[in-house]
Amino acid sequence: MLDIRWIRENPEALVRALEARGSTAEAARATVDDLIAKDEARRSHLSQLQDAQARQNAASREIGKAMAQKDAALAEKIKAEMAELKGFVQQGEARARDLDRALNDALAVVPNLPLDDVPVGRDENDNVEVRRVGTPKRAAGAKEHFDLGEALGLMDFERAAKLSGSRFTVLTGQLARLERALGQFMLDLHTGEHGYTEVQVPLLVRDEVLFGTNQLPKFEEDLFFVRHGDGRLGLIPTAEVPLTNLVREQIVAAEKLPLRFTALSPCFRSEAGSAGRDTRGMLRQHQFYKVELVSITDQDSAISEHERMTACAEEVLKRLDLPFRTVVLCTGDMGFGARKTYDIEVWLPGQNAYREISSCSVCGDFQARRMEARYRVEGDKQTRFVHTLNGSGVAVGRALIAVMENYQNEDGSVTIPQALRPYMGGLEKIGA
Numbered sequence: 272m273l274d275i276r277w278i279r280e281n282p283e284a285l286v287r288a289l290e291a292r293g294s295t296a297e298a299a300r301a302t303v304d305d306l307i308a309k310d311e312a313r314r315s316h317l318s319q320l321q322d323a324q325a326r327q328n329a330a331s332r333e334i335g336k337a338m339a340q341k342d343a344a345l346a347e348k349i350k351a352e353m354a355e356l357k358g359f360v361q362q363g364e365a366r367a368r369d370l371d372r373a374l375n376d377a378l379a380v381v382p383n384l385p386l387d388d389v390p391v392g393r394d395e396n397d398n399v400e401v402r403r404v405g406t407p408k409r410a411a412g413a414k415e416h417f418d419l420g421e422a423l424g425l426m427d428f429e430r431a432a433k434l435s436g437s438r439f440t441v442l443t444g445q446l447a448r449l450e451r452a453l454g455q456f457m458l459d460l461h462t463g464e465h466g467y468t469e470v471q472v473p474l475l476v477r478d479e480v481l482f483g484t485n486q487l488p489k490f491e492e493d494l495f496f497v498r499h500g501d502g503r504l505g506l507i508p509t510a511e512v513p514l515t516n517l518v519r520e521q522i523v524a525a526e527k528l529p530l531r532f533t534a535l536s537p538c539f540r541s542e543a544g545s546a547g548r549d550t551r552g553m554l555r556q557h558q559f560y561k562v563e564l565v566s567i568t569d570q571d572s573a574i575s576e577h578e579r580m581t582a583c584a585e586e587v588l589k590r591l592d593l594p595f596r597t598v599v600l601c602t603g604d605m606g607f608g609a610r611k612t613y614d615i616e617v618w619l620p621g622q623n624a625y626r627e628i629s630s631c632s633v634c635g636d637f638q639a640r641r642m643e644a645r646y647r648v649e650g651d652k653q654t655r656f657v658h659t660l661n662g663s664g665v666a667v668g669r670a671l672i673a674v675m676e677n678y679q680n681e682d683g684s685v686t687i688p689q690a691l692r693p694y695m696g697g698l699e700k701i702g703a
Contacts, residue, residue, distance in 0.1 A: 272378050272640040275310050276333050282307060287383045291602040306377055313370040323356050375492035378484070381487050383512040384639040385602045386574075386611045392601025398614070399601070405594030405627075406584070407618040408677060415621030417552035420446060422683050437550070438542060438557045440668075445701045449674070449687070451558065452694035454535045454667045457562040457587055461664055465583045467533035467564060472513035474537060476502040480516045483642035484609040484661075492543040497559075504629040509662040510563035518567050519642035522654055528646060529568035529576055533664060535560065547693050553668050554626065560667035566660040570636070573658035577633040581613045584629040584664045589620075590690045593673050594618035596625055610635045615665070617673040628669045631662030635694060 278285050282303050289299035390399045394457040420426025425446035431439040442450055461467040475497065481487040486494060486508060507513060514532045523530070538561050549555035564583060573602050581597065588595045600612040609632035616625035636656035639645070645654040678686040684702040687695050 272375075272637060273308065273381055273384070274636075274640065275374065275378065278303065278306055279310060279613065285381075285384070288589060290310060291385060292382055292605070293393065293603045294519045295344050295602075296300045302381065306374070306381070309370070309374040309377055313367070313374055313661065316363065316367055316370055318619050319656035320367055323360050323363065326356060329460075338478060353594060357444055376488075379641075381681045382607045383610050383634060385605065386633075388598065389605065389611050390601045391603075393603040395599040395604050400596055400598045401613070403594075403596040404589065405592070405618070408620045409623065410620055413498075413620035413623075413676065414679060414683075415552060415619075416675045418621070419675050419679055419683065419685065423701065425701070426553075435557075436658040438555065440553050440556065445695075445698065446671070448673045448695060449691070449701065450667060452691050453670045453674070454560055454562060455694055456525070456590075456691055457664055457667070457670075458533060458535050460587060460590065461533045461564065461583060465529045465531075465586070467583075468513060470517070470532050470534045472507070472534050472536055473508050474507050474539075475499070476507055476512055476516070477504060480512060480519070481505050481536050483519055484512045484513065484638055485641065489607060493541050495539045495541060507536065508540045509538050509561060509661075510534040510536040511565055514565040515567070515659050515661060516642060518657060521644060523567070523644070523646045523657060525569060525646050525648040527574060528657070529566050532565045533562060534568075535562050535667070553672055562594055562664045562667060563664045564631075564660075564664040567644070568660070570655065570658050573633050573635065573660065576660055577611065577613075577631065580660055580664075581615070581631040584615055584662050587670070588617060588628070588673075590617065591674065591688045592690075593670075593677055595628070598676060606630070608632070608637050609636050612635070612694075613662075617669065619676050620674045620679075626669070628673065629665040631659065634659045634661070683689070 273285070285303050286296075286299045289302060290296055292301070296646065302561070390397060392398070396675070401522045417426065423446065425442060425444045427441040427443070431441045434441070458469055478487055481494065486505075494508060496503045497506065514534055517532065518530070535615060536557055542555055542557060545555055553559070564580055566576050566580060574633050595615055598614050598616065600614055603678045605612050612630055612632040614627050615629040615631070617628040619626050635658055640658035644657050646657050647654045674688060674691075675685050678688060680686060682702070684700050686700050687698055692699065
């Protein structure tokens with residue numbers, strides 16, 4: 272969530288930022304004008320309410336003084352004024368809460384501000400490649416992962432559909448083990464060499480937790496919910512949600528930063544709006560596994576932490592010897608809560624294309640304001656909002672796809688990358 276004080280002082284900057292993210296000039300102006308109008312109404316009312324409360328305090332003292340002087344008429348007059356003030360203050364406090372809520376609801380659907388070095392653009396075609404690693408294989412007749420998996424008899428979409436409908440997969444035997452091996456390999460790398468602390472997170476979370484990492488209210492249709500008592504809990508779309516919220520409503524000592532967390536968890540997404548996209552195979556699923564990376568840091572370290580996190584995610588693909596490229600997303604393709612995002616795209620020979628396997632974002636204090644997460648420098652009375660970062664380290668299902676397609680053999684078997692063989696009991700190849 273953005274700081275309304277900053278918006279009040281920099282309205283034109285917000286208009287430009289919203290335009291860069293894809294809003295029309297008219298829509299951007301209307302959004303900013305609405306926020307400022309709501310803020311002015313709230314501040315004007317609070318000023319009147321504070322004046323009334325101050326008058327209440329003064330009147331109370333005046334009554335005591337009048338009673339001491341045995342001026343009953345004056346005392347009764349002031350009491351009558353006090354009764355009117357009491358009603359105004361009670362109604363005014365309720366009105367203040369309504370005005371606060373209206374402003375916060377409006378702020379909750381305004382996206383984060385892009386950093387100055389983020390390229391301005393409309394969509395993925397305007398993203399900018401920053402590096403490539405490895406040589407893409409362009410073998411004629413390379414198969415896609417679903418053809419390989421079904422031919423091996425270890426990947427079954429038909430039975431999955433009978434169980435749960437479309438966009439689910441049943442993996443069996445050595446493919447199921449390979450997916451598990453990938454997740455454990457990534458966790459061991461991030462905890463053993465990259466300094467992340469492994470966390471087992473709840474898969475069901477409250478609405479306020481989803482609000483904290485900006486899934487709610489704007490992206491409610493992308494989520495799955497289950498009934499819980501008289502309310503509901505949401506299935507996590509990514510472990511970013513519980514990991515980032517570990518610091519919600521807390522003040523962290525600055526010397527403990529950065530906090531770095533990682534988790535391997537199932538993720539659940541409705542894939543709203545993706546009809547017709549990647550309908551075959553495992554690329555776009557309602558349920559999938561992902562190793563998540565989250566950093567909680569101070570405002571001075573966030574940018575360097577973003578580069579570090581991206582390098583940690585890239586290292587997974589380097590160890591697996593998978594060709595990839597890293598791109599910086601343009602303003603029109605960047606996520607709602609991000610200030611800057613690197614997408615890592617792995618090469619898939621079966622598609623003859625790079626496809627996203629990780630997205631690493633720096634969010635500034637955008638999420639921290641929603642979570643009320645702060646830090647304090649020793650000796651400093653004031654607190655500051657933490658800065659949050661998140662990234663995939665990496666998507667396990669997509670890593671499985673990449674391994675299958677890049678390590679496929681002419682006979683339909685799949686060679687196991689060297690880095691994964693210790694996790695596969697020394698197995699070198701998966702065959703039919």
